[in-house]
Amino acid sequence: MLPHGATSAIDRDTAPQAPTESADGFFLPNFCDPRMVLAVVLLAELLALTFALVRPAEVGFLNELARLSVLMQWLGLTSSALICLARDSLRRLTTPLVTGAVLAIVLANILVLSVGVVWIGRWRGEGLMLEIFPSALWPFALKNLLIGLIVTALLLRYCFVSHQWRRHVESEARSRIDALQARIRPHFLFNSLNTIASLTRSSPEQAEEAVEDLADLFRVTLSDAGKLLTLKEELELSRIYQRLEMRRLGDRLKVVWDVALLPMRARLPALTIQPLLENAIYHGIEPLESGGTVTISGGADGDEIEISVSNPTVAPTGEASRRGNRIAVLNIRERLGLAFAGRGSLEIEQTDSSYTVRLRFPLQL
Amino acid sequence: MSAAERKLLIVDDEAPARSRLESLVAGLPGWSALGSCASGAEAIARIERERPAVVLLDIRMPAMSGIEVARHLCLLDSPPAVIFTTAYDEYALEAFDSHAVGYLLKPVRRERLESALAHAARLSDALLSELGRSVKGFERRRHLAARVRDELRLIPLGEVRLLKAEQKYVSVFHAGGEDLIEDTLRQLEQEFADLFVRIHRSMLVAIGAIEALEKDAEGGYHARLRGIPDRLPVSRRQVTDLKARLGIKR
Numbered sequence: 001m002l003p004h005g006a007t008s009a010i011d012r013d014t015a016p017q018a019p020t021e022s023a024d025g026f027f028l029p030n031f032c033d034p035r036m037v038l039a040v041v042l043l044a045e046l047l048a049l050t051f052a053l054v055r056p057a058e059v060g061f062l063n064e065l066a067r068l069s070v071l072m073q074w075l076g077l078t079s080s081a082l083i084c085l086a087r088d089s090l091r092r093l094t095t096p097l098v099t100g101a102v103l104a105i106v107l108a109n110i111l112v113l114s115v116g117v118v119w120i121g122r123w124r125g126e127g128l129m130l131e132i133f134p135s136a137l138w139p140f141a142l143k144n145l146l147i148g149l150i151v152t153a154l155l156l157r158y159c160f161v162s163h164q165w166r167r168h169v170e171s172e173a174r175s176r177i178d179a180l181q182a183r184i185r186p187h188f189l190f191n192s193l194n195t196i197a198s199l200t201r202s203s204p205e206q207a208e209e210a211v212e213d214l215a216d217l218f219r220v221t222l223s224d225a226g227k228l229l230t231l232k233e234e235l236e237l238s239r240i241y242q243r244l245e246m247r248r249l250g251d252r253l254k255v256v257w258d259v260a261l262l263p264m265r266a267r268l269p270a271l272t273i274q275p276l277l278e279n280a281i282y283h284g285i286e287p288l289e290s291g292g293t294v295t296i297s298g299g300a301d302g303d304e305i306e307i308s309v310s311n312p313t314v315a316p317t318g319e320a321s322r323r324g325n326r327i328a329v330l331n332i333r334e335r336l337g338l339a340f341a342g343r344g345s346l347e348i349e350q351t352d353s354s355y356t357v358r359l360r361f362p363l364q365l
Numbered sequence: 366m367s368a369a370e371r372k373l374l375i376v377d378d379e380a381p382a383r384s385r386l387e388s389l390v391a392g393l394p395g396w397s398a399l400g401s402c403a404s405g406a407e408a409i410a411r412i413e414r415e416r417p418a419v420v421l422l423d424i425r426m427p428a429m430s431g432i433e434v435a436r437h438l439c440l441l442d443s444p445p446a447v448i449f450t451t452a453y454d455e456y457a458l459e460a461f462d463s464h465a466v467g468y469l470l471k472p473v474r475r476e477r478l479e480s481a482l483a484h485a486a487r488l489s490d491a492l493l494s495e496l497g498r499s500v501k502g503f504e505r506r507r508h509l510a511a512r513v514r515d516e517l518r519l520i521p522l523g524e525v526r527l528l529k530a531e532q533k534y535v536s537v538f539h540a541g542g543e544d545l546i547e548d549t550l551r552q553l554e555q556e557f558a559d560l561f562v563r564i565h566r567s568m569l570v571a572i573g574a575i576e577a578l579e580k581d582a583e584g585g586y587h588a589r590l591r592g593i594p595d596r597l598p599v600s601r602r603q604v605t606d607l608k609a610r611l612g613i614k615r
Contacts (some may be wrong), residue, residue, distance in 0.1 A: 189453075190470070194471040198382065225594045287428075
C-alpha cells in the first residue's frame with residue numbers, strides 16, 4: 001500500500017476504509033492481497049533468473065531457468081497462501097515470533113518441495129529429461145533450505161525496516177498536521193474576554209451572546225486537526241468570529257459577504273476561512289484608525305471552488321506583523337494541500353492598497 | 366471632584382475596553398478619570414492640556430502605538446506616569462525598566478489596577494523621564510515629535526523630507542514647515558535606515574522625496590528634494606551609496 005499512503009489521510013475522512021497495514025502495527029505485508037501475490041510472482045521469477053545466471057553454462061540456461069521458475073513460483077505461491085491463511089494467528093504474535101513462524105513456514109515448504117521433487121524424479125524420471133532431477137535427497141534439500149533461510153530472512157528484514165520507516169513517515173505527517181492546526185491568536189482571546197468583562201456590566205445580554213460565540217469558536221479550534229467541515233459550517237464560524245470582533249471594534253469593522261454562489265455542501269478543512277478573516281482584521285482593519293472593509297467573495301467554476309478574502313493595507317511599518325501573517329497563510333496553504341492531495345491552492349495578491357488571499361480547491365461532497 | 370483626587374486618562378482604541386477601565390476607575394477612591402481617548406494623537410493633545418498624573422495606555426492602537434505615545438511623552442518637562450495596558454503579553458513587557466513603568470494585562474483586575482496606580486503615584490519626575498529611555502528601541506516610531514514650548518508637535522514620518530544636524534538639535538524639514546527635534550542624526554539614521562539616506566555628514570534625506578540627482582561641471586553631485594528650493598550638496602563619499610539606494614547604475 002506504500003504508493004497509496006499519500007491519499008489515505010483524506011480517504012479517512014470521506015470514506016470508511018479497511019484498516020491499513022500500518023494502523024495495527026503489523027510489519028508483515030498482507031499476502032492475501034492480489035497486488036502482493038503479483039509482487040511475490042515477480043520476486044520469485046527474479047530469484048529464479050538470478051540462480052539460473054549463476055549456474056554453469058553447460059547445463060543450458062533456458063532449461064535451468066524453466067526448472068527454477070517452476071520451483072520458485074510453486075514455493076512463492078504456496079508460501080504466500082500459507083502465510084495468508086496463518087495471518088490472523090500471526091497477527092497476535094510478537095515480531096521475533098512472527099519472524100520465526102514465517103521462516104518455519106517457508107523452510108517446511110521448501111523441505112516438502114525438495115522431497116517432492118526428488119520423489120517425482122525417482123518415480124517418473126526415466127520418461128522425462130533425467131538431468132533436471134537431483135538423485136540424492138539430502139544435499140539437494142539442505143542447499144535449498146539454506147538458500148531459503150537466507151532469502152526469507154533478508155526479505156523479512158526488508159519488510160520490517162520499510163514498515164518502521166513508513167510508520168515514522170506517517171507519524172511525522174500526523175504531527176505536522178497537528179502542528180498546523182489553526183490556532184486562534186491569544187491576542188484575540190484576551191481582547192474578547194476583556195470585551196465580555198466590559199459588556200457584563202453595560203449589556204449583560206450581549207455579554208451572554210459573546211460567551212456563546214466564543215464557546216462555538218473554541219470548540220472547533222480545540223477539535224481534531226484534520227477535521228473537515230462543510231462550507232456552510234465554516235462560513236458560519238467566520239460569521240461568529242466577525243460578530244465577536246464587531247463587539248470590540250464597533251463601526252471600524254465592516255465585512256462584505258459575497259458568497260451566495262458557493263456550493264454550501266462542499267467540504268474543506270476546518271478553520272480555513274476564519275483565520276483569513278482574522279488575518280484581514282488583525283493586519284488590515286485594526287491598524288486603520290477609521291477602520292475599513294473586509295470582502296469575502298467566492299464562486300464555483302465547475303468542480304473548482306474559489307474563495308477570496310481581501311482587506312485594505314496600511315503603509316508598511318512593522319516587519320514583524322507581516323512575518324506573522326505569512327506563517328498563518330503558509331499554514332493554511334499546507335493544510336489545503338494535505339486535504340486535497342495537492343489540488344488545493346492558495347495565492348496572495350498584494351497591491352499598494354489591498355491584500356487578497358485567494359483559495360482554490362476541488363468540490364468534494 | 367475633590368482637589369485631592371488625582372487625574373487619570375484612559376487611552377484605548379476599543380470602546381468596550383475604555384468603558385471597562387472607566388467603570389473600574391470610577392470605583393477607586395482618590396482617582397478620577399478625565400475621560401478617555403481613542404487614539405494616540407488625541408491622547409498627546411489632551412495630556413498636554415489637562416496634565417493627568419497617570420495615563421492608562423493601550424499598546425496596540427492604530428496609527429500610533431502606546432509605546433510610541435510614551436516615547437513622545439517623555440519629551441515633556443513633567444511627563445505623566447504611564448501604565449501600559451495590553452490584552453496579550455507579546456511585547457515582553459518585563460523588559461521595560463520596572464521602576465519607570467507599569468503594565469496591566471486586560472481584562473484588568475481591580476486590585477491590580479489599584480496597586481499599579483499606587484505605585485505610579487509614588488514615582489518622581491526623574492524616574493518618569495527614564496521611561497522614554499527604557500522604551501526606546503522597542504518599536505520604531507511613525508512620527509517625530511518636536512517640542513514647541515511645552516507642547517508636542519507630531520510630524521508623521523511620511524511628511525519628513527530632510528533632517529539636518531544643527532548645533533545641538535536636528536532640524537526637520539517637512540510638509541508642514543520646519544521644526545527642531547532632540548534626537549541625534551545618527552540615531553535617526555539607524556532607526557529609519559529604510560526611509561532616509563545620508564547625503565552629507567550633516568544631512569539625511571527622505572528617499573521618497575528625492576526628485577533629482579544632478580551633476581555639476583566640476584563633477585560634484587547635488588540632490589533636489591520635493592518642497593525644498595535649495596539644491597543640497599552630496600558629499601563624494603556618499604555618492605555611490607546614494608545611487609545604489611536610488612537604483613541608479615553607475
